[in-house]
Amino acid sequence: MRLAPYTLREKIIVKISQHIMPTLTLFLWSHRLNTLVWRLLGANVGRKSTIRLGTIINAPFAIKIGNGSHIHGNFLSRGGVTIGNRVYICNATISTQAQDLRSPQFEPIFQPVVFEDHAWVSLNSTVLQGVTVKEGGIVAAGAVVTNDVAPWTVVGGVPAKPIGERARLIRN
Numbered sequence: 001m002r003l004a005p006y007t008l009r010e011k012i013i014v015k016i017s018q019h020i021m022p023t024l025t026l027f028l029w030s031h032r033l034n035t036l037v038w039r040l041l042g043a044n045v046g047r048k049s050t051i052r053l054g055t056i057i058n059a060p061f062a063i064k065i066g067n068g069s070h071i072h073g074n075f076l077s078r079g080g081v082t083i084g085n086r087v088y089i090c091n092a093t094i095s096t097q098a099q100d101l102r103s104p105q106f107e108p109i110f111q112p113v114v115f116e117d118h119a120w121v122s123l124n125s126t127v128l129q130g131v132t133v134k135e136g137g138i139v140a141a142g143a144v145v146t147n148d149v150a151p152w153t154v155v156g157g158v159p160a161k162p163i164g165e166r167a168r169l170i171r172n
């Protein structure tokens with residue numbers, strides 16, 4: 001999908017997020033304080049969730065996080081990132097943005113990325129535009145995820161393929 005240009009307010013937030021937050025995060029000594037600053041920049045963060053120190057989000061107004069989730073990494077979020085409850089994202093890169101390779105103008109295109117409840121995204125992995133990591137899905141360290149991850153399935157490698165299954169939570 002193509003998006004309308006940023007409003008002036010969004011432009012200012014993007015500048016702060018990309019140019020001030022990487023330095024400011026060095027001085028914010030707690031994850032909660034860091035989360036508060038990202039909230040002030042427009043991130044929609046649920047109860048008992050944190051945006052860990054060192055995280056960079058280029059468009060914080062386009063990210064929504066549920067309850068009890070903890071995220072850390074680099075988020076190119078303009079196309080929309082939705083994170084459910086009890087999701088863990090650990091030093092990963094999440095991109096909602098690509099270029100249209102068929103366009104001579106090489107225009108940006110955006111697709112949202114979704115992490116359903118209980119998803120876990122491990123170290124140094126990359127999740128690309130349009131992907132949904134379904135409930136309980138696990139992305140192994142170093143994976144590049146280009147397609148949806150099935151519920152309670154572990155994916156790994158480049159491009160990521162299923163490598164295992166995870167025990168489902170038993171609900172009463």
Ligand SMILES: CC(C)(COP(=O)(O)OP(=O)(O)OC[C@H]1O[C@@H](n2cnc3c(N)ncnc32)[C@H](O)[C@@H]1OP(=O)(O)O)[C@@H](O)C(=O)NCCC(=O)NCCS
Binds near residue numbers: 156
């Ligand atoms: C995804 C993960 C949890 C899998 O653990 P596991 O279920 O115990 O898996 P195993 O070690 O039994 O390996 C199962 C298979 O997957 C492969 N595999 C494991 N991790 C992999 C990875 N990151 N990428 C690709 N393949 C991987 C193994 O080689 C093995 O393949 P084989 O059966 O052909 O030998 C783990 O490998 C991982 O990536 N952990 C991330 C740790 C991390 O990020 N820690 C930071 C704290 S948040």
